[in-house]
Structures are given as C-alpha cells and as structure tokens.
Amino acid sequence: MITNPAGMLYRKMEASLEEPTTDKKPEGFFARGGLQQGSSVEPKEIVSLYFKHFRKAREEFNNG
Amino acid sequence: MAEPIFDAPIPGGSLTKEIGSRPYKSPPQYNTVEDAIDFYIERMSTEEFSDKLVNSLELGVSVAQIANLMQIHGVMEGQHTLDVSMLILPVLMEFIRYIAETRNTEYNMGIDDYDPNVADDALIVRAVRKLKAAEDEGEEVESINMNEPLSEEQAPLQENMAMGLMARGI
Numbered sequence: 721m722i723t724n725p726a727g728m729l730y731r732k733m734e735a736s737l738e739e740p741t742t743d744k745k746p747e748g749f750f751a752r753g754g755l756q757q758g759s760s761v762e763p764k765e766i767v768s769l770y771f772k773h774f775r776k777a778r779e780e781f782n783n784g
Numbered sequence: 785m786a787e788p789i790f791d792a793p794i795p796g797g798s799l800t801k802e803i804g805s806r807p808y809k810s811p812p813q814y815n816t817v818e819d820a821i822d823f824y825i826e827r828m829s830t831e832e833f834s835d836k837l838v839n840s841l842e843l844g845v846s847v848a849q850i851a852n853l854m855q856i857h858g859v860m861e862g863q864h865t866l867d868v869s870m871l872i873l874p875v876l877m878e879f880i881r882y883i884a885e886t887r888n889t890e891y892n893m894g895i896d897d898y899d900p901n902v903a904d905d906a907l908i909v910r911a912v913r914k915l916k917a918a919e920d921e922g923e924e925v926e927s928i929n930m931n932e933p934l935s936e937e938q939a940p941l942q943e944n945m946a947m948g949l950m951a952r953g954i
Contacts (some may be wrong), residue, residue, distance in 0.1 A: 726848035726873055727895030731872035763817045768869050770821055772879040781886055 732769050808863030817871050820864040821913055824854065828883065837880060838889045844905035846894025847884070851876040 790925040804810050806900040829832060852877060855869035864872075874919060877893070891903050 722898040722900070724848065724895065724897050725870075726852050726877065727893075727897065729870065730848070730874045730877050730893070730895045733878075763868075763871055766817050766823075767875055770875045771878055774875065774882050778878070778885055779881045781882070 810862050812864045814864045820868050838887050841891045844909040846892045847877050847880045848894035
C-alpha cells in the first residue's frame, strides 16, 4: 500500500468535522475582505470553516 | 543490455538558476489560505470549468487527482506556496464534489491509499476504449478468462525480485 496524501488530508478533514468548532470564529467570515490583519484564527481553522461551508452546501443540495 | 540513461537532472542543478527566474522562486501571489481559496473558488465557479470538470470525472479521473493537479499547477505558477496548497487541498476536493453532485455526475473520490494490485479507473476506461476501437476496425481481440489463474509463464516473477534503490536494473 502506498499512502495517498490528498486522500489522507481529506479523511483527516472529514474526521475533524466531529470536533467542536472554535470560539475564535470571526463574524462575517465569508464576506468579501475576510479576516482582519493580525487575526488570531489559524489557517487550519479557516480551511475547516470553508470545508464545512461547502459540505453544508452539498448536503443542502442533496436534500432538496 | 539496455543503455544507461544520461539525461537525468544533475543534483543541485535547480540551485544554479537565478533567484526569481522561475515563478515559484518569487514571492507567491496569494500568501494566505483565504486568498488562495478565494482565487480557486472564483475560477472553479465558471460554467466553462464545470463542463471540463464533468468531462474529466466521467472519464474516470478521480477528484483527488484533479485537485492535486490544480494545486501543483498553482505552486509552479507561483500563485501560492506548497504549504498553502496542502492546506487548501481538502477544500478544493469538497468543492469539486459539490460541482459534480449539482451536475448529477458520478465520480470517484480517489481518497483510498494506492494498491499496486488494483487498476486505476481511468486506466480501465482507456483500455476499454482501445478495445472497442480495435473491434470497430475489425481486428481480432484475444479474450482472456479472468477466472482462470495465470500459468507459470504468464505470472510475473515476484519471489526473486531484488528490492531497494541500488537494485534497479539498467
């Protein structure tokens, strides 16, 4: 077996959906302009927010 | 005996190029994950991209392979760094999945680890196409019974194969 890096990252991200969300989530995150400079939100959390956003969109589409 | 190959890159050759002479040697265009994701989502939201994406997915190319190609291209073009591309990879895959489902397209995620004994979907699709083309041209195609085990002559030699980097044949 050879590790598939893209698959590993995707599976990790899916697993992290079970974890509780951070309190540091800024309001209006998806608005144009995004985060303020010097924000305490880490890149990993930003990626998680985007991932959850698209996952939710997909689930809503499938549920009509 | 096969001739040795001498056209491989010279070790350290990449360090002899001038700084900034390649796009990936300059500061990236998008240096945060947020900027990089915005860049990709904007490009991927077009009708043209969706059409091409659906075609590729129907050919059997996996979501992971497409996302990988996109991020490697982004790094080579100096749009973002390699670490940013690794971080945004799951988001690209999820967005590709979203596009595929909104277009009612069947897709393969390609997130399982590679098993050398299992053929890739895209490879199978290509082989079937070649076979059909050969049949259409009237060529006789030898059929293989997949349920019968391979004979000793057909089976690849596994036991005596040397392992390790230096064992590679020339």
